[in-house]
Amino acid sequence: MSLELLIDILIATVPLMLIFATLFAFTTWLERKVLARIQNRRGPNKVGIPCTRISLFGLGQPAADGIKMLFKEDIVPRGADRLFHLLAPILALIPAMLVLCFLPLDFPWVNEDSVKAFLLDGAVIFFFAITGLNTLAVFMAGWASRNKYSLLGGMRAVAQMVSYEIPLVLSAVIVVMMVGSLNAAEIAGEQTGGHWFVFSPWGFAAFVIFFIAALAETNRSPFDLPEAESEIIAGYFTEYSGFKFALFFLGEYIAMFAISGLAVTLFFGGGDGPGLAAAPWLSVVWFLTKIFALIAVMIWLRGTLPRLRVDQLMGFAWKFMLPLSILNILVAGFAWHAEQLDNTFITVITWVISLAVLYGAASGLNQLNRPNVRPREYKYAE
């Protein structure tokens, strides 16, 4: 391997890891602060610059947490599978880190001619393929811990991730269909100038489905059943402590960034935004800003929504999201043909019809899925 190639690769990848690891630290702080605000608490507010009394809104908390994690004792249960117990957190982090390179983040310092993963013709497929590996890590952790709660959490995670991967991919299919490419940069490039896919009925429906499925894929609340602390302690990482636990934590947040990044690429025009003509480097800033907007929504949902039940979770994926996303593909197909005609009147008609169809389908599915429960009859109590 030539030295220049190695340097090129390092220049392209190391900043990516550093940026997202820093964002991870900041997001943990932000999440705790926002959740605290929602619950009328203060959140972390003591740790700031060491050896001074400056607390900076508790911004030093992530660093303190990190140091604590590093020095904690690493406990492995006696019955555990030691090898798998060690491998699982690593396997959880690697795919999450790996898919970051498929996001069309055009860093100004990266060489123009160097190989960029997001320019691959199959970048989006690679993204889905590699994020799917996270399921295995979760299962591995649950199984290797030799703990009933861990195994239950692992099983829940696998069932949930397998179910929600289908609507996730099917809603991404719409964008791929509209653009006619799986190349992440091309998909983002198609939407420059504010022509984002989220600003169309089919695109909006696809984005909503994608976002909900992404929440489930990353085990975020309200889909945090695999780690439901009121039911199964901490789910698949019950038996993890110290740095292994930190790796799971990091992997989960990086996966959140990655899937939000894909949502930004597919539906929000990637790095598109005002002022790009004057300063092309702004595209990275816009991209990260949009990711953060989505993360903020995730935090907000976590503070607001209660957890789903297992049957509600499965029913929602298979009986609501799946039919709706399949229908949405049909709608998008018709819309694509209508757009080819390039006629304003037809475009307006298409928008109205597709809005009506999607809204009707959503409310119809909602009606169909009403649980068949009669009002409770009280026999002995009045």
Added chain:
Amino acid sequence: MNEVVAFWILSAVAVLGALVAVRKRNLIHGVFALLVFFAGLSGLFLLLLAEFIAAVQVLVYIGAVGVLLLFAIMLTERVAGDDDRRMTSRGWSWGLVMAAAVFVVLLLPPILQLPSPEAAQPIKPSVEELGHKLMNPYVVTLEVLALLLTAALIGAVTAAQGVRMPKEENSPE
């Protein structure tokens, strides 16, 4: 040179994964070793510039088939993975004969027909080309397959729903 080194590393990973998958008593270890083999295979596809097939290999074999295997094991009584029962290894000579037969009949003829690396025509395998091929000459096959998979999906949902029992009247309270 890089490619040769990568080829040998990936092949070693794949072969080792396959061997461990066959030899391991512990079913879960076996499944994960099989997944390592799939990963090695996917790397080999990537080395051949068949990026789409590499991605699909990961998506379908590691993602879907692997999880399916794990699910299947979870539904058996061997969840714990440790299995002290002896595995019968009586038929191994027949297995060897079958493997040799597969190699000679199915694999050897195409290998012998391969042109030498110098004479091979350079092709540009790309996802775009694949997409055009799928949409143009093979569109009927694609549609039939899509229909089949959709039917399987709907069938799975229906099967999972179970049989709706007719409601009994005057059920005992």
